[in-house]
Structures are given as C-alpha cells and as structure tokens.
Amino acid sequence: MTEEGKNPHRFLELFIKSMISLVGVAILAVGATLCKVGNVGLDPFTALNIGVSDKLNLSLGTYQLLTNVVIIVFVILLDRKKIGIGTVINMVFAGFMIDWFSSAYTSLFHYQPTLLTGIVNGLLGLLFFTLGTSIYMTANLGVAPYDALAPIASNRLHIKYKFCRIVQDVGFMIAAIIAGGPIxxxxxxxxxxxxxxxxxxxxxxxEKLVDTLVDFSKEPSGKKIGHGFDVAGKSTVNLVKHSYNQTLETQEKLSHYSDSQLQQTEKQIRRNLKDARAVLKNSVIQYGMVKKEERRRKREESKED
Structure with missing residues (x-):
C-alpha cells in the first residue's frame, strides 16, 4: 500500500505541521523581540544581522532574508535534505516578525527602561524564544539555514559537531560585536x-502538541479537538538541571544528524542489540540451570519421604 493509501489525510497533516512551524517561528520572534527591547542580547545570528542591517539602513527582515538566501544556496549545494517547508518559513518570516513585533511593542508600551524591566523582558524573552524554537523544531519540516551550517561542516570536514557548532556560534558572536549588534x-x-x-x-x-494535531489530521473529529485542548491545558512548567552538553544535543537535533553520525548511531545500536541477545541467552541458560536444580532437589525430597 502506498503512503497515500495509508494516510489519505497526508496533505492535511503537512498543512497542520506547516502551521505549527509558523506558530513556532512567531513565538520565537516574540521572544527575540522581548530580549531586544530588554537590551539583554540576542542569538549570535540575529544579533549580527541587526548590527549590519542598521549600518546599511535596511530592515532586519529584508537583510536577514537576503542573508538566508545566500546561506541556503550553499546548503542546497552541500546537503539539500536539510531543506524543507520549515526552512522557508523560518528564513522568510523570522526577521520580518521581529520587526513587526518590535514596532507593536514600541507602540503599546511607553516607559523608561530600568534594570527591572530589562530582567523581566529578558526572562520572558528567553522563555518565548526557547518555546518557539522547540515548537518549530518538533514540526520537523527542515532546519533554518544557519542551523544547517555546523552539521554540514562536521560531515564534510570530519570534525565533531560540538566543535563545529562552537566555532560557528563564537565566530558569529565576534562578528556581531564588531558590527555593533545587540550582544x-x-x-x-x-x-x-x-x-x-x-x-x-x-x-x-x-511533542504532545504535534502528536495530538498529527493524530487529528489522520482522523479529524470534534472529540479529538476537545481532547487536544484538554492535553494542552494540563501542561505545566518545571525546572530542568542540564546545561551546555544538552544544548549542543538539542542544536544537533534541530540540525539533524549528519550521515557519519547516523552511521555511528546505527553501529552503536547494533552493538547494543548484540549485547542484549547475549544477556538474554545467558539468562535463559541460567534459568534452565536453576529449574533443573530445583527439580533435582524436589526428587531427592520425595525419595527421602
């Protein structure tokens, strides 16, 4: 059976995932806007783009789109598998949304910036930025051009992703400082x-949001809509205790694994399966020995009786 036969609502699923990706980028842009107005800095790529766009008297949206077009040409030539609808949504809308939300924020709020407002905007900005990144990432419709650079370099140069990402982020951070971007x-x-x-x-x-909506796309019904709202309403906020290494793992997930990393992961899984079979085989042998000893003792007890 073809994929279309298995899922007659495949187009609806793609549309829903695209909307999820768009919502994720919008939330990400709100977070970036709050960080920007709070004067607490932005991610290296956006910070560099703001610095250069200001010097060229261009809007962030226009300059970032032009930059993404240049980057995506190299990504298409080197690894087009990382390109998807989500890539286009991110590269086209992120910069313009930050411009729009910044203008709206300035129009709505009139106050003298203080340390307190900077802290509040910064904290809210980080929460929204990471939430938007998570939603955009979970839609799994392609990566942003910037996030495709490190895994491509890792695969081509045979250097660990971790080091490629560090060099990339630090390099753009230094460039942003030189360009006068908000660091x-x-x-x-x-x-x-x-x-x-x-x-x-x-x-x-x-993950709950995407799974619920994808499930709905396969069999749309009013009951599932109600269940989706119920699941969303029960989601709560907790603290987590991980830092740098987990960040790299998350970035790598966003960028997708390179071919070499997939091969390494596949080899590790094979080794794990082999070890698991050996453990199972030894356990079966030990179980047989225990049962045999148990039967022997019962026979001896019955003879003594």
Whole structure:
C-alpha cells in the first residue's frame, strides 16, 4: 500500500505541521523581540544581522532574508535534505516578525527602561524564544539555514559537531560585536545554556502538541479537538538541571544528524542489540540451570519421604 493509501489525510497533516512551524517561528520572534527591547542580547545570528542591517539602513527582515538566501544556496549545494517547508518559513518570516513585533511593542508600551524591566523582558524573552524554537523544531519540516551550517561542516570536514557548532556560534558572536549588534547575557545563554529549556518544552508542550494535531489530521473529529485542548491545558512548567552538553544535543537535533553520525548511531545500536541477545541467552541458560536444580532437589525430597 502506498503512503497515500495509508494516510489519505497526508496533505492535511503537512498543512497542520506547516502551521505549527509558523506558530513556532512567531513565538520565537516574540521572544527575540522581548530580549531586544530588554537590551539583554540576542542569538549570535540575529544579533549580527541587526548590527549590519542598521549600518546599511535596511530592515532586519529584508537583510536577514537576503542573508538566508545566500546561506541556503550553499546548503542546497552541500546537503539539500536539510531543506524543507520549515526552512522557508523560518528564513522568510523570522526577521520580518521581529520587526513587526518590535514596532507593536514600541507602540503599546511607553516607559523608561530600568534594570527591572530589562530582567523581566529578558526572562520572558528567553522563555518565548526557547518555546518557539522547540515548537518549530518538533514540526520537523527542515532546519533554518544557519542551523544547517555546523552539521554540514562536521560531515564534510570530519570534525565533531560540538566543535563545529562552537566555532560557528563564537565566530558569529565576534562578528556581531564588531558590527555593533545587540550582544548580552541572553546571547551567551541562548548559545550555550538554552538546551534545558528547549528540552523541557519538547517533553511538556511541543511533542504532545504535534502528536495530538498529527493524530487529528489522520482522523479529524470534534472529540479529538476537545481532547487536544484538554492535553494542552494540563501542561505545566518545571525546572530542568542540564546545561551546555544538552544544548549542543538539542542544536544537533534541530540540525539533524549528519550521515557519519547516523552511521555511528546505527553501529552503536547494533552493538547494543548484540549485547542484549547475549544477556538474554545467558539468562535463559541460567534459568534452565536453576529449574533443573530445583527439580533435582524436589526428587531427592520425595525419595527421602
């Protein structure tokens, strides 16, 4: 049976995932806007784009779109599998949404910035930024051009993803500083310590949301809509205790594994299966020996009686 036969609502599923990706990018943009107005810094890529766009008297949306077009050309040439609808949504809308939300925020709120407002905006910005990243990532419709660079370099240069990502983030951070982009505490947190929050949102919000909506797309019904609201309403916020390594793992998940990493993972799984079979075989042998000894003792007891 073809894929279309198995899932006659495949187009609806793709549409729903695309909307999820768009919502994720919008929430991400709200978070970036709050970090921007709070003067706590932004992720290295956006910070660099803001710095350069200001010098060129271009809007962030226009300059970031042009930058993404240049990057995506290299991504298509080197590894087009990382490109999807989500890639287009991110590269086209993220920058413009930050522009729109920044204008809306300025129009709605008129106050003198203080340390307190900076802290509040920064904390809310990080929460929204990581939530949006998690939702966008979980939709699994392709990666942002910037996030495709490190895994491609890792695969092509045979260097660990971890080191490629560090060089990439630090390089863009230095470039953002030179360009006068908004670098601050949030830049460091997003680059190195955002993993725990993104992982938290994955497990408590994004995966449940995407699974529920994808399930609905296969068999649409009013009952499932009600169940989806019920699941969303029961999601809560908890703290997580992981940092840098988990952030790298999350970024790697966002970027997808390279071919070499997939091969290494496959080999590890084979070894695990082999070890599991050996353990099972030994357990069966030991169980047989125990049962045999148990029967022998029972026979001896029956003879004594």
């Amino acid at each position: 601050g505490l949030a830049t460091i947190i997003i680059s190195f310590f955002a993993g725990p929050l993104i992982s938290f949102w994955d497990h408590h919000v994004s």
